[in-house]
Amino acid sequence: MEYQALNSPEVTSVLVPETELEKQILINPEVVTGLLWGYPRFGHPEGKVLYHVKEIFENIDKINPNPELRRKLRILALTHDTFKYQEDKKDPTKHHAHIAYDFLSGYMDEADVLAVVKTHDDAYYAWRSDYAYRDPETAKEKFDNLLSINENHLDLYYYFFVCDTRTGDKNQSPIRWFEKKTNWKNKIKI
Secondary structure, three states: OOOOHHHOHHHHHHOOOOOHHHHHHHOOHHHHHHHOOEOOEOOEOOOEHHHHHHHHHHHHHHHOOOHHHHHHHHHHHHHOOOOHHHOOOOOHHHOHHHHHHHHHHOOOOOHHHHHHHHHOOHHHHHHHHHHOOOOHHHHHHHHHHHHHHHHHHHHHHHHHHHHHHOOOOOOOHHHHHHHHHHOOOOOOOO
């Protein structure tokens, strides 16, 4: 099927796919609906998910990753927040990251990409437990779980976390916290 993004001029003018997988994702009606969802709010003054994804794409361009890392980061960008419109905050199994994981599992079986999409907010949640809620035990538990799930591809997690966090008006402290907790040596600047 030719890339048309369901004839959404807004989507097609903002996001240009680079791979067949991106094209397939961008013609999915649930994805298009999710990309067009959103309103200006703290952390996301850009409003629609579509413009958040565009900012992440721009960050990916700035870090100039190798082609394989670029491909993975762009897939993560396209899917990570796209299902916020389906989220049920009362049911943790209906968190947007879990929905994105289930969706992306229908398109690929790359364990690293799937793990990152499912845990993409977990470093932020661990940081928030530590700093905002002053609950270091919960923070440690969340962070240890994140590290365990992503231990074989922590670099992919880190790159995506930075590209995602350096958007909108998000607090940048979680990045520094993550770098300190992991003794991260290859820090990227965007």
